[in-house]
Amino acid sequence: MAAINRDDVAHLARLAHIEMSPDELDRMAGELAVIVDAVKSVSEAAGDDVPATSHPIPLTNIFREDVVGHTFTAEEALSGAPDAHEKRFKVPAILDED
């Protein structure tokens, strides 16, 4: 089993701003460990001769020319927002970060 303990999960939850109960932390530690183990099996299939990759298709330099395309109106941009004010998204003040 991979070493994902309860503290790791609590740390990730804090980073992700997710509130989790003690029960949930215990359960999730076990589930994440299983997932990490599953992912780990990739390293058994790929030997040292296979370079790490971040993209499934071997492409490079996919660029866009610097030409202006479509935009939303402010109304469209804000249409899915829980709250808005003066054409801007309104969010709770977050005090613990700058």
Add this chain to the structure above:
Amino acid sequence: MSDPILTFDEAMEKYDPVLGFEVHVELNTKTKMFSSAPNVFGDEPNTNVNEVDLGMPGVLPVLNKTAVESSIKIGLALNCKIAEYCRFARKNYFYPDTPKNFQTSQYDEPIAYDGYLDIELSDGTVFRVEIERAHMEEDAGKLTHMGGSAGRIQGADYSLVDYNRAGVPLVEIVTKPIQGAGSRAPELAKAYVAAVREIVKNLGVSDARMERGNVRCDANVSLRPHGRERFGIRSETKNVNSLRAVEHAVRYEIQRHAAVLDSGEPVVQETRHWHEDTRTTTSGRAKSDADDYRYFPEPDLVPVVASREWVEELRATLPEPPAERRKRLQADWGYSDLEFRDVVNAGVMDEIEETIAAGATASVARKWWMGEIVGRAKNADVDPGQLGVAPATIVELNKLVEDGKINNKMATEVLDGVLAGEGTPAEIVEKRGLAVVSDDGPLLEAIDAALAAQPDVANKIRGGKVQAIGAIVGGVMKATRGQADAGRVRELILEKLGVEA
């Protein structure tokens, strides 16, 4: 509550400062880094956005080719190596300035690395600042904190978010630790940021307007006792956004760190906020486990491969570097080292170049900018270029003097009139009735009066003591309220008295 500080001299006596800078440069591409929404400053909120900038599910970023080329140009201008292969990475954090919950940046594979910049200080000393890396990333949206104490995050009730800036292409330039600057550290800090700003402006890849946030500086400062190798704990002062503020912030942090160390306490590793009004910093956020950004390669973007041919093509388009341009201009203008350095330090090199291009000689341009305008700008607490003197104005003023229509004293008065918005030099001469009295008639009357008022002096001059003439000339200038051409007055007096000059 302000922090205790030592004087700068005391701090320097005890400690050796080490600096580091992260300078963010906004590129002036037409569109954003990963979306085709416009990159424009000052538009209505949330109008320069599309689904990519708002981080909607299922969207794919596509890299702006011009932004990559601008980034490579910046790397080359900073004497960096350009990566043959590099990738983007996700920097994960939760904060409303990015709707995606991550910033697309570069992590361990920056596009440019291992460069340097030679920085010339005000006395001509050259200091080499080593560049660790320059990487591509995207800007975040703009938050305005509402309620609580005006605009500051402490005590805010809520925040309003405008994503027009989200996704604007950025290049972040990171220095290696800068050691050995000693008491020149604040000056070097300012000169370094000024040099970066000058370079990106000269390349044409950024508007480089600090007041608009096109160039933003985070300044890292730490102190260590003299002779110690190991670095002290650093603070990072965020968003120091004018050249003067960079100098002041570094100076202040050196003084503050010195006081902390003197008290026997450890310096807290934290971000600091700069306050222009008090020229101090206040504590921001201490480094914490929230700084775990869990970078990983961006799966939605493919790697960038910069072939050597492409890099050389871009290198060939680079303009003359600012340092070389300065050497060329000094030679062209025939200024001495000291004269030229004064011009550079006063920040009027571009203005003088434009004034010469408008038709002034190099010495006339220098006389006006250095002799008149720089001092007025200082009094008004603005940069000389922002005072509003057009090169054509100087050319016109100088022509009025050369044509004998006004004298130098009047010319400075006319300049004040121009700055007060009274019109063009010619209009002001007319309005204020400033023309030099060139008709000899009124002058001769004034000369007669002056000679009659000081018969002893008149006799001395007749007797050959020509140097006594100053008193008569002075009397005439007074009578004409300074509007006479003093040289002509002198000629007429000598003529009148029948004395050879």
